[in-house]
Amino acid sequence: xxxxAHREHPxxxxxxxxxxxxxxxxxxxxxxxxxxxxxxxxxxxxxxTKASLVGxxxxxxxxxxxxxxxxxxxxxxxxVFLVFMLVPDLGAVQRRTAxxxxxxxxxxx
Numbered sequence: 001x002x003x004x005a006h007r008e009h010p011x012x013x014x015x016x017x018x019x020x021x022x023x024x025x026x027x028x029x030x031x032x033x034x035x036x037x038x039x040x041x042x043x044x045x046x047x048x049t050k051a052s053l054v055g056x057x058x059x060x061x062x063x064x065x066x067x068x069x070x071x072x073x074x075x076x077x078x079x080v081f082l083v084f085m086l087v088p089d090l091g092a093v094q095r096r097t098a099x100x101x102x103x104x105x106x107x108x109x
Contacts, residue, residue, distance in 0.1 A: 010057045010062070015053055015058070018053060019050055019053060019054070022046050022049060022050050023050070025046060026046050029042045030043075055072060059072075
């Protein structure tokens with residue numbers, strides 16, 4: 001067997017313990033007395049870290065060519081793009097809902 005064909009197996013138990021620790025941290029972050037935006041950012045960051053660990057080691061992307069990693073990363077980029085494109089619509093819906101309540105209250109009195 002050549003050295004190029006020989007690959008070191010990942011430490012699956014080590015990855016498991018990292019995933020467990022991140023899960024415990026996620027549960028702990030929920031109860032922290034900080035702003036909800038900071039909690040959301042921390043949870044998203046830890047979720048992305050966990051997804052990266054699973055993809056890199058359990059799906060063996062760490063040992064593949066970089067092109068396959070880019071293919072796996074593309075849906076994340078598209079998802080982030082769509083979220084930022086749809087965020088302005090959330091504000092418009094809330095404003096329209098508040099205006100319709102005021103209009104309904106004025107019409108009812």
